[in-house]
Amino acid sequence: MLMTKTTKIFGANSVKVQRQKQPGRSSPSLQNAPSRWEKIRLAQFLRLPLYFLIALLCILGSPVLAKVPGSSNSSSQLPINSLMSLTLAVDPASLLQQGKVLYNGGNFAKAVEVLQQAVQAYKQQGKTLRLAATLSNLSLAYQQLGAWSQAQQAITESLNMLKGQDGNQNLQIFAQSLDIQGRLQLTMGKAEAALATWQQTEKIYKEVDNKSGVLRSLINQAQAWRTQGFYPRSVKTLDQVSQTLKSQPDSIEKTVSLRSFGDALLVLGDLEKSRQALEQSLKIARNLQSSADIGASLFSLGNNARKQQDKAKAIAYYQQTVEISPSPLTKVQAQLNHLGLLIEDQQWAEIQTLLPLIESQLDQLPLSRASIYAQVNFAQSIEKVNSAELQASNKNYLPQLPTPIRLRSRQANSPLPTPHSPLPTPHSQLPTPHSPLPTPHSALLLASAIQQSQSLGDKRAEAYALKSLGGLYEKTGQWSEAQDLTRKGLALAQSSNAPEISYILEWQLGRLLSAQKDISGAIAAYDGAVETLQSLRKDLVVNKDIVNQDVQFNFRDSVEPIYRQSVELLLKSQEGKPDEKILEKVRQRIEALQLAELDDFFREACLQGQRIALDQVVDQDNPTAAILYPIILPDQLQVIVKIPKQPLQNYTTQISHTEVEKLLVELRKNLVNPTATKAVQTQAHQVYNWLLKPIESQLQKSGVDTLVFVLDGALRNLPMAALYDGKQYLVEKYAIALSVGLQLLDPKPLVQQQLKALTAGLTQPPPGFSNFAPLLAIKSEFEGISKAGVSTTSLIDKDFKKKNLESEISAASFNIVHLATHGQFSSRLEDTFILDFDGEINVKDFDTLFRSQGKTIVELLVLSACQTATGDSRATLGLAGAAVRAGARSTIASLWQIDDESTAMFVSAFYRELKTGKISKAEAVHRAQLQLLKHPNYKAPSFWSAYVLIGNWL
Known part of the structure; x- marks a missing residue:
């Protein structure tokens, strides 16, 4: 989820600039459009995961504007509506300050205008250093607008001016400009270049003894490592940040850094470390009596609790945030997150109570990208409530949106459909229990959001709003209007390099074309959506929205349907005649879905390397x-x-x-x-x-x-x-x-190999895991392996520890690792583990446990006493994840825990068959299962069918 933190605005004294309500701003001329609804902060609960991933990647919050030497934060702040009349005679420091206010308020287009004027002023004055810093800030504003060539030109010009400059202050500005260049490189898909840039900034910040700059560089590097798929290196870098923070004295900067660190760990799925960092941040903020930071840390802790599916605790944190935080922005975010949880649970009475409270906060927010997204998201939340109510009452009716009026769109002055009057005003339509706001009300908010985004010159925000309004028209079956809106939004998203919005618009277009029986056009649109998702694969895995259990259900809501609907269309296009090319495309698409699902499970791209x-x-x-x-x-x-x-x-x-x-x-x-x-x-x-x-x-x-x-x-x-x-x-x-x-992966049979197995097991579960029964037949299981002629090294009970297992695997060339211990497979990464003497070994650690220097060193992994999590319909995702993470060519595991003695019998039979060297692993499993099937005590399927072989069957 997008984390809101104190945004640092650098001037001469690095003081914080408060966002101010901007006087003189008139509402867009939309009939019945109340200005109150133009100012809504980002609704965190919305299920548009990939956009929020991109936002989350800027771990320290909004990108930090470069410090300009000699600028003054005490300069008068000019009202927004007078900016266009500014001339170069105005002090450029005032222009710079106004640009920062605009930037921090999300008004990036106006910020660009003002910063351009500051650039011209500094050029006339010949102040090279200030000019370079202002150019880097201009590049940052251009980046927010998706104006990549202008952003590149500005940052290149800035860096060229700074190269060769000496002095502590010059180096600081050079590092800040490099930091902005790194952000541009990463956004443009140049992760390696961004990493090198941020490594350079780290070196400079160390040279000038800027500790916060070093931390920022390290967190950015972790982001670059993760983007390239180097998850362990990313975590290692973040651990370095953690150690650095421990040695620092308490300060506002430390509490902000710890909060950022906790938010980063939340994204990467390390919930416990995230919670610890956030609680430490909160403790320091309380010691310093900084109510703003207390509120921000409470908010992040709420997100952590939500990630852990502890809704009661999350709501408590959000409520505390509203009580304590002085920031209207943070209050609204917390209230919206609270509302999102209530919508998930369909708590209609509480929703009715919370909606007007949120409304009372919305008017505090100035027009910005954030307020536009909020307006869109709030409209969508209304529709979620409305849809849920319709389903609950078994109603199928959706109101037809009124005949569109003509609003000007940025694209070739083409008209934009929006509902016209008579429409209800927001104030008259606050819901009562079982009476949600109507669809036309949502459309009114979205039409207003589109006009506002046009006034800001914000293509991303406009594309996002167009997508949502098109979705409303789709829901009411008004295909041509929906298609027009969707195509406009897609053109804007693609021109703004916003694939996280593009793929949803391509999906929406595919649905619309399919509804109008344009199968070939729909297939092309779905192909585009899948291709965009593939390009986002590494970003997709760190998801996205709040990165919590909602991640996986979000995957099911926002990604999985694209693949399945695409497959359905492809099969329909065969027209009753099997087409091998189409069938090949279908199964490749299903495979892409399954790989994306595994990536989503681990929050990183998993299946890499040469495969047959x-x-x-x-x-x-x-x-x-x-x-x-x-x-x-x-x-x-x-x-x-x-x-x-x-x-x-x-x-x-x-x-x-x-x-x-x-x-x-x-x-x-x-x-x-x-x-x-x-x-x-x-x-x-x-x-x-x-x-x-x-x-x-x-x-x-x-x-x-x-x-x-x-x-x-x-x-x-x-x-x-x-x-x-x-x-x-x-x-x-x-x-x-x-x-x-x-x-x-390299499908080679085990035949003609000397079988050498590392066996490890627990006869008794570790303390705290009393829900798992003793495994008293483990010794006989291991004896059966030895009697089959397999060379074994055993770790039992107190010797079975993660460090010992890793040491043995690294030291010797075992081609089989056999673990007779309890384990659980789940659709949640956090709940997929095996037990050792000390407790849990999580599946995410399997890659380092069973591999050496990134190479597979285990041919066969056997997990003989594991089970799928009770009540988890997708628990075998964890089983597949364990197989992939271990890197073993083959994995044998049980889907549920089986009788101890029958397990020992199955294991002995399997290894006897495998030791002959004449049959495949699949056939060895087959024969072992048949032996149980023929045994009078174990002929029921519950005994022999639980074992599955995953991967190389040869």
């Missing part, structure tokens, strides 16, 4: 394996099949997503119950009919003996081995493996 296509493996290396790609769509279940040396084919079952989900959930519950075999067979037979019955005869004719599934959605929670054809389970006919994508 699965089709190549089955066509050349393993011609007895077939690959199945089930895809769950809203009204159908689609299956694409690759049989060796045959073209792709597909078949469809017309069934709703809801029906599929319901059956899969029930089957998953029955599978863990040894007494529910009959129910399992009935339900598993239905799933078999969906996935395999149409292709079973071809599989038999082709001599296929191994099935590789690339599963989708809730299917990932099920072991495919348990599917039932009416007479036999699938495991009785095929070896089975899972893949997280269409490619394998």
Whole structure:
């Protein structure tokens, strides 16, 4: 979530400039548009995650304007409406000061105008140093407007003037200008160049003993490292910041830095460290009796609590923020976050109480980008309440927006549709319980936001508002108006280099074209959205909005539907005739979705490096394996099949997503119950009919003996081995493996390798984990591995610690790591872990645990006593994440915890088969499962079907 902090404005004495209400500003001439609604601060709860990611990346808050020597903060501040009459005769320091006020108020276009005048004044006066600093500030303002060439020109001119300048003050200005250049480089996708620039600024700040500058440079470097995918290096850099802060005395600067540090850790998912830093920031702010910083730290702690899904604590922090903070901006942010939580829980009475309180604060905010975003977001929140109420009352009616009037748009003077009178005014339409504000009211706010953004010259804000107003027209089925607005917004977003807005507009355009039966046009729009998302992949992972559990549901709301709707359109375009090119595109798109989902889980790009296509493996290396790609769509279940040396084919079952989900959930519950075999067979037979019955005869004719599934959605929670054809389970006919994508990492078999295993396990759970039962058969499990002829090194109980495990793996060349310990897979990164003697080892640490210098060193990882989190419909995301994070070519894990003795039996059988060196890993798992199936005590699917093989099945 966008964190609001004290923004430093550098003048001669580095004093803070308060934002002031700007006199003389008239409202845009929109009928019935009340000025109160033009001044709304950013609503934090809105689900536009990627924009907020970009905002979050500026960890220290708004970019810091460069300090100009000799400028005076005591200069008179001219009213906004008199700026256009300024001449060069005015003191440039006054112009500079006015530019800073405008910049900090979000009025970037006016800031550019004033700073340009200051530049001309300093040029006439021949004051090189002040000119250079002003040019760097001008570049920063241009960056906010997306005017990249002008921004580059200004910062280049500034740096050229400063090169070769000596003196402490000159170096400080040079470093500040370099910092602004680094921001431009990162925004333009030049992360390596930005990193080098910020490393240079760090060196200069150290030379001039500017500690805050050093901290800012380090945090910026962490951002650059993360953008390049170097997550561990980013965290290491932030840890360096943490150590530096500890040695500093208490000060306002320290509390701000700690808060920024805590916010950065929140983005990266280290919740506990984030909380500690924020609490320390709050403590210092209280000691210094700085109410502004107390409020800001409380606000950030609220965001941290929200990230941890502790809504009660988050609301308490937001309420304290409103009570304590002197800043109307911070108050509104806290109230809007509070409102967002209430909307999530549909607390209508509380929403009714909070809305007028928020309204009373909105008038304090001047016109700026922030107020425009707030106006848009507030309109969308009204629609969320309205939509929820309609669903609750089973109403399908949405009001038709009134006939549009003509407002001038920036693009070729084309008209902009907006609703006209008669429309309700905001004051007369505050909701009562079960009476949300109507759609036309939202449209009025959005139309006003569009005009305001035009008056500011802010293309990003205008694109954002156009997107939202187009979405309203889409909701009411007014396609041509919606399409016109969407295309205008897309043109603005693309010209402003705002992909985080562009992809949503491309998606919206695709939906609109699809609704009008323009399938080819819709496919092209969806292709554009997917391509934009791919370009944002690394940014997508650090998400986005508040970066909390909302991240993953946000992924499901704002990213996943794009891929699925695109797939649906592609399949529809076949017109009943299978098209192999389209089918290939479909499965590649589903793979891209699954990879993006994993990236989102870890908040970094995970699957990198050389990989081999699965089709190549089955066509050349393993011609007895077939690959199945089930895809769950809203009204159908689609299956694409690759049989060796045959073209792709597909078949469809017309069934709703809801029906599929319901059956899969029930089957998953029955599978863990040894007494529910009959129910399992009935339900598993239905799933078999969906996935395999149409292709079973071809599989038999082709001599296929191994099935590789690339599963989708809730299917990932099920072991495919348990599917039932009416007479036999699938495991009785095929070896089975899972893949997280269409490619394998260096797929080499384990045959003819000397098997050397590191075994580690806990017979008793560590203190504080009493909900996990003892694993008393671990010793017999390990003995079975040794008896199978596998060379083993064991760490049991007190010897099984993370540091010992890492040390053993690094020191010896084990090709197998077998962990007999409790673990849990979850859709939440924080809740996916295994246990060692000291407590948890989180899945995010697997990359350093099982790899050496970035290279995979484990062929097979076995997790024999793990389970998926209860009640988590996407828990196997954590299982896939564990497999990917470990870097092992293959992973074997259990979807639920199984009987201790049957586990030992399965493990012994698996290693005996594997040790022969004549069969694949998938076949070794297959045979071990069959041994349990044939055992009188373990023939129920709950015992043998829980084990799954992920990755390389060879």
